[in-house]
Amino acid sequence: MYKVKVFVTLRESVLDPQGTVVKNSLHSMNYSEVSDVRIGKYMELTVEKSDRPVEEAVKEMCERLLANVVIEDYRFEIEEAVAQ
């Protein structure tokens, strides 16, 4: 069994209005060292082992559903988990 952590964020070329608001708020709190904020989604998938390589399956899930690749980038981390 695997635990998969999926991170989805707006592409660099796409303006992130939420991130801009949070950045401005941080600046108003005097955290002037913050130059950019991007807000995204975090998902945890528990995936059973199968004949298919888990990387391949997760990549397909990201491309088809978890991210909209027109405006979003994704990355994921796979950890082997021990069944409880």
Next chain:
Amino acid sequence: MKFAVIVFPGSNCDIDMYHAVKDELGAEAEYVWHDAESLDEYDGILLPGGFSYGDYLRSGAVARFSNVMKEVVKAAEAGKPILGICNGFQILLEAGLLPGAMRRNDSLKFICRTVELKVENNETMFSSAYGKGEVINIPIAHGEGNYYCDEAVLAELKKNNQIVFTYNGTNPNGSLENIAGIVNEEGNVLGMMPHPERAVDELLGGADGLKLFQSIVKQWREAHVVKL
């Protein structure tokens, strides 16, 4: 002409759409549930607004994989008119029937008010009853109507005259090039954020949306009804 009003869990403009088509336009309409196996008996497909599947993950992302969407793709390929309004537009984008994607409104606010639209292209089956450049009043109600596509797609949209409606004057949501509604290259799939089905009777504040539905019926009659 018989329309299908597709109903997803979370659709909330389906009744307005049905009312517009059945009572104001005077065409046939039926509600069709999202798990329907066939749309063969319908001449036009309407995807209403709302919050299908709670807009979980992204607007339209889950609805796009519902059973009926396979049939919507088939109907689009067969050249039937497909109209997606608001959440319906978002579903068409997620399904790849129209190019681009929706971002949150640049103000981050849900906006619900009547706006001015400009008819950029009146040579589509959805806009032929309007004049070119005509300015119409149609309500909007969305939090994610900030249309985006990359430069290559935008160039294609312009080249093929696929931009049908733009916001006139103030852009309410930050959409690229003031885009409010686009058609596919073939011209039979229209997606738009504003709600023409809410503007079909003066009693409701305006009837500028009715011509959109009349355009669809006009085109269908010209194609299917034999002149005596």
